[in-house]
Amino acid sequence: MKIDKTYEGSFHIVGGDFSHAGEASTELKTILLSAGVEDEFVRRVAIATFEAEMNIMIYATAGILRYTISPEEIRIIAEDMGPGIENIELAMQEGYSTAPDWVREMGWGAGMGLPNMKKNADTFRIDSVVGEGTKVEMIIRR
Numbered sequence: 751m752k753i754d755k756t757y758e759g760s761f762h763i764v765g766g767d768f769s770h771a772g773e774a775s776t777e778l779k780t781i782l783l784s785a786g787v788e789d790e791f792v793r794r795v796a797i798a799t800f801e802a803e804m805n806i807m808i809y810a811t812a813g814i815l816r817y818t819i820s821p822e823e824i825r826i827i828a829e830d831m832g833p834g835i836e837n838i839e840l841a842m843q844e845g846y847s848t849a850p851d852w853v854r855e856m857g858w859g860a861g862m863g864l865p866n867m868k869k870n871a872d873t874f875r876i877d878s879v880v881g882e883g884t885k886v887e888m889i890i891r892r
């Protein structure tokens with residue numbers, strides 16, 4: 751599959767369902783690799799989507815990760831129903847985490863997910879409404 755048009759897809763993510771941790775980002779990685787895109791691009795997409803899907807799994811009730819692949823870029827929207835983020839500026843700081851102990855015991859909760867999404871994306875946007883949910887939009891260019 752060569753990328754000659756636009757491909758769209760989505761993954762549903764259920765909060766707390768760690769048996770499927772990393773599945774969305776792994777599947778997207780497979781799609782991109784089979785399309786023959788550059789490793790470096792695939793790497794950035796995989797990191798950004800993994801962090802997005804894990805945040806939904808850890809903090810939200812449920813969410814959806816949508817992607818649109820075009821020849822030049824990928825657009826990712828990760829949207830959830832969940833508690834939302836009270837202070838986005840604080841949440842964006844490296845090392846800031848409210849992850850509970852049981853999440854840290856699984857090896858997450860370093861407070862690096864959102865900063866890493868921003869670092870790996872060319873465009874990064876986050877919106878959140880407390881008590882409703884969070885929406886992360888990213889564009890990663892080849």
Ligand SMILES: Nc1ncnc2c1ncn2[C@@H]1O[C@H](COP(=O)(O)OP(=O)(O)OP(=O)(O)O)[C@@H](O)[C@H]1O
Nearest residue numbers: 805809841847848849858859860861862863864884
């Ligand atoms: N989808 C979300 N819903 C509610 N809160 C969130 C969401 N995503 C992030 N947060 C809040 O922002 C904080 C920082 O998120 P970030 O992904 O940077 O770090 P982390 O998830 O705590 O740790 P790491 O991603 O390194 O495993 C989280 O601890 C949490 O308080």
Ligand SMILES: [Mg+2]
Nearest residue numbers: 804805863864
């Ligand atoms: Mg995280």
